[in-house]
Amino acid sequence: MAQLAGAGLAGSSVPVVIMYHSVIDYDEDPYLVTVSPARLRQQLGWLLRRGLRGVSVAGLVAARQAGDGRGLVGLTFDDGYADFISNVLPALADCGFGATVFPIAGRLGGQNDWDVKGPRKPLMTADQVRQAAGAGIEIGSHGLRHVSLPGTSDDELAAEASQSRAILQQASGQPVTGFCYPYGHLDERAVAAVRAAGYSYGCAIWRSEITGLHTMPRFFVGDADRPWRLWAKGVRHWLCWDYRGPGAGQLAQRLSPTAASAPGARPGR
Numbered sequence: 001m002a003q004l005a006g007a008g009l010a011g012s013s014v015p016v017v018i019m020y021h022s023v024i025d026y027d028e029d030p031y032l033v034t035v036s037p038a039r040l041r042q043q044l045g046w047l048l049r050r051g052l053r054g055v056s057v058a059g060l061v062a063a064r065q066a067g068d069g070r071g072l073v074g075l076t077f078d079d080g081y082a083d084f085i086s087n088v089l090p091a092l093a094d095c096g097f098g099a100t101v102f103p104i105a106g107r108l109g110g111q112n113d114w115d116v117k118g119p120r121k122p123l124m125t126a127d128q129v130r131q132a133a134g135a136g137i138e139i140g141s142h143g144l145r146h147v148s149l150p151g152t153s154d155d156e157l158a159a160e161a162s163q164s165r166a167i168l169q170q171a172s173g174q175p176v177t178g179f180c181y182p183y184g185h186l187d188e189r190a191v192a193a194v195r196a197a198g199y200s201y202g203c204a205i206w207r208s209e210i211t212g213l214h215t216m217p218r219f220f221v222g223d224a225d226r227p228w229r230l231w232a233k234g235v236r237h238w239l240c241w242d243y244r245g246p247g248a249g250q251l252a253q254r255l256s257p258t259a260a261s262a263p264g265a266r267p268g269r
């Protein structure tokens with residue numbers, strides 16, 4: 001694969017970052033943002049058995065900048081659903097994994113009103129943000145209101161980036177260094193605002209001509225529309241094709257479809 005623009009990215013490729021949203025048992029999921037707790041555990045177990053480790057994006061970036069991102073996969077949870085506390089934290093702890101959650105600073109304790117079709121889901125309160133931070137989870141910002149940044153005025157854009165950071169730093173008691181673009185929508189103006197607000201990295205969804213440390217693409221496959229084996233296949237493909245850092249050869253071998261699971265591996269659940 002051709003090298004991406006990769007502005008500010010350490011190493012020669014983009015890091016591997018997986019995107020989740022809500023984790024809860026569900027009946028309807030029109031926006032494909034929900035994964036069942038059993039499915040999440042199955043997916044985390046798949047990573048674990050292959051010697052991969054889920055980490056926060058800040059942790060992943062720091063490791064790569066130190067020249068060692070081997071076997072690390074960034075795990076991100078957008079929107080800061082309250083189900084993160086009940087369903088994600090225990091699953092991460094069981095695997096010894098870290099992660100980044102991106103709450104919406106102006107909607108703490110609210111709900112996902114921007115998804116007009118519903119279903120309505122509660123968002124983390126400020127206390128729950130602090131609880132997640134206390135459990136070792138990185139808190140990043142998903143803006144103030146969950147609006148598409150390219151359509152905002154200069155003042156709104158600055159507030160989305162900087163006020164959200166201040167609110168989440170206050171709530172979490174930890175520095176907030178990562179930003180996640182609502183809907184994955186971004187343009188150069190939005191990226192400049194995120195940099196100006198002091199964030200050291202940004203998470204996007206898709207690759208673009210401005211892919212770099214402040215616009216990292218992420219891997220996403222919905223739970224509702226695809227069997228989880230396709231998720232595994234997709235992650236394997238993403239890792240093998242995109243990871244060009246130290247140990248890439250071993251990683252590709254470990255992930256090859258014919259490779260056996262690691263000895264003593266627990267079955268996925």
Ligand SMILES: [Zn+2]
Pocket residue numbers: 078079142146182183
């Ligand atoms: Zn979102």
